[in-house]
Amino acid sequence: MKETWDSERDPLAALRDGDPEPFEAFVVSATPAFLAFFGRLGASRAEAEDLVQEVFLKLFRTAPSYTQRGRFAAYAFRVARNGWIDRVRKRGAEAEGLGMPVASGGADEGRTSAIERAPATGTEEPGSGLARREEAARLRAALARLPEHHRLVFELGVLQEMPYESIADTLEIPVGTVKSRMFHAVRKLRAALGEDVA
Amino acid sequence: MKEHPMNDQEGKDESAERDADLLESILNGEPMRDDARVEARRLELEAFLATCRETFAGDEEVDRIGARRLAGRILARTTREDLSWRGDIGLMVRYVKSRFADSAALRVAAAVLLVHFVVAPSVLAYYVFVKPEPDLWIKYEQRGELPYALEVEEPPLEIEFRPLDDDDEPR
Numbered sequence: 001m002k003e004t005w006d007s008e009r010d011p012l013a014a015l016r017d018g019d020p021e022p023f024e025a026f027v028v029s030a031t032p033a034f035l036a037f038f039g040r041l042g043a044s045r046a047e048a049e050d051l052v053q054e055v056f057l058k059l060f061r062t063a064p065s066y067t068q069r070g071r072f073a074a075y076a077f078r079v080a081r082n083g084w085i086d087r088v089r090k091r092g093a094e095a096e097g098l099g100m101p102v103a104s105g106g107a108d109e110g111r112t113s114a115i116e117r118a119p120a121t122g123t124e125e126p127g128s129g130l131a132r133r134e135e136a137a138r139l140r141a142a143l144a145r146l147p148e149h150h151r152l153v154f155e156l157g158v159l160q161e162m163p164y165e166s167i168a169d170t171l172e173i174p175v176g177t178v179k180s181r182m183f184h185a186v187r188k189l190r191a192a193l194g195e196d197v198a
Numbered sequence: 199m200k201e202h203p204m205n206d207q208e209g210k211d212e213s214a215e216r217d218a219d220l221l222e223s224i225l226n227g228e229p230m231r232d233d234a235r236v237e238a239r240r241l242e243l244e245a246f247l248a249t250c251r252e253t254f255a256g257d258e259e260v261d262r263i264g265a266r267r268l269a270g271r272i273l274a275r276t277t278r279e280d281l282s283w284r285g286d287i288g289l290m291v292r293y294v295k296s297r298f299a300d301s302a303a304l305r306v307a308a309a310v311l312l313v314h315f316v317v318a319p320s321v322l323a324y325y326v327f328v329k330p331e332p333d334l335w336i337k338y339e340q341r342g343e344l345p346y347a348l349e350v351e352e353p354p355l356e357i358e359f360r361p362l363d364d365d366d367e368p369r
Contacts, residue, residue: 020277027272032265036257045261049268053275060276136253143254158247159254163226182225183218190246 010072015063023063026076027056033160034080040143040155041084051087055080074166077156081170135193142192150185157182217243 011023031052038048058079069075143151156167157178164182168175220240222228224247230237258265275292279285298305 015277024273024277027276028266028269031269031272032258032262035261035265035268036254039257040254045264049264052268053272056272057275135249139250139253157225158250161225164222179218179222182221183214186221186243186246187214187217189250193246193249195246 010068012059012063012066012072012075013068015060016066023060030076031056037077037080037155037160038084040159041148041151042144043084043087047087051080051083054083058083070169071166073160073162074169077160077162077170078172081152138192139189142189145192146185146188150181150188153178153181154185154189158186 009019009022011026014020014022034052034055035045035048038051039045043051055076059076143154146154152171153167156162156170157164162170164175164178167178171178216236216239220236220243224240224244230240274280280288298308
């Protein structure tokens with residue numbers, strides 16, 4: 001799991017005990033990660049900001065009654081994932097109310113998120129730049145096409161570097177299901193890049 | 199010799215199971231095993247995962263300044279919340295804004311109220327006090343008294359004079 005998520009003290013436990021510093025440090029370090037997380041799930045920039053605020057406010061409000069069970073990162077991502085599910089449901093209900101087609105798989109499949117549209121960053125050598133950008137674009141497109149349950153497992157396991165047990169805890173599914181979803185997600189992404197998946 | 203379809207399927211299942219195990223072992227940070235064939239596959243998967251991480255690592259760098267600003271806003275609403283009257287006003291404004299953002303019906307109701315209580319009286323006041331329109335109001339004017347000369351005069355009574363008779367007695 002990412003180092004920034006493993007602070008010495010559980011941010012919510014510290015907040016409950018009257019020390020706001022770990023929570024403040026967590027907000028500052030985790031905001032970009034949550035923005036990217038929601039962006040990859042299919043949220044627009046404004047929607048992602050809204051969701052990130054909701055997640056932190058929810059965490060802050062639960063602090064007085066918080067009891068530490070397992071890793072804090074898993075708990076935080078569970079709150080984030082529930083926020084995303086609520087948003088997708090709300091979006092679906094609004095679309096139904098307006099008589100518009102509801103996107104399947106949770107996220108708007110045809111819509112590109114701010115993150116998806118963002119150019120690839122980092123230092124690139126001139127010769128390999130184009131090929132790398134193409135590969136990155138294919139990977140982003142493939143990730144956007146993954147079913148949401150596969151995308152979430154991939155996001156938490158590969159990009160947030162959470163162990164399988166924490167993913168299972170976050171998504172409230174058995175570890176075996178995490179294993180199977182991860183395998184399918186990786187296979188589909190590798191196939192999109194033209195790698196040998198046999 | 200052609201491979202039996204059943205064996206082919208079994209081989210695929212075995213390979214899938216091996217890949218799933220390998221992924222679990224990589225992502226859980228478990229050490230490598232001694233089997234060279236399996237480890238070659240493991241390195242392949244590790245390279246792919248590294249590519250993925252590299253590709254998506256930039257996502258968090260896309261808007262660092264925006265993310266910092268957002269973190270500041272979150273802290274202002276949580277641990278660094280202003281508890282003075284300014285904070286109370288800010289809280290109310292945020293609440294109203296969020297309610298407005300959530301409900302189209304509320305926005306319509308607010309617009310109607312605004313027209314009724316602010317815009318309509320203002321427009322009315324403008325036309326009454328600043329720029330009265332001559333034909334805007336129906337005026338009821340009391341009918342004034344007609345000039346004296348025009349008063350209709352009743353014709354004078356006609357008096358008939360006749361000569362006195364003998365029978366007439368003086369009154």
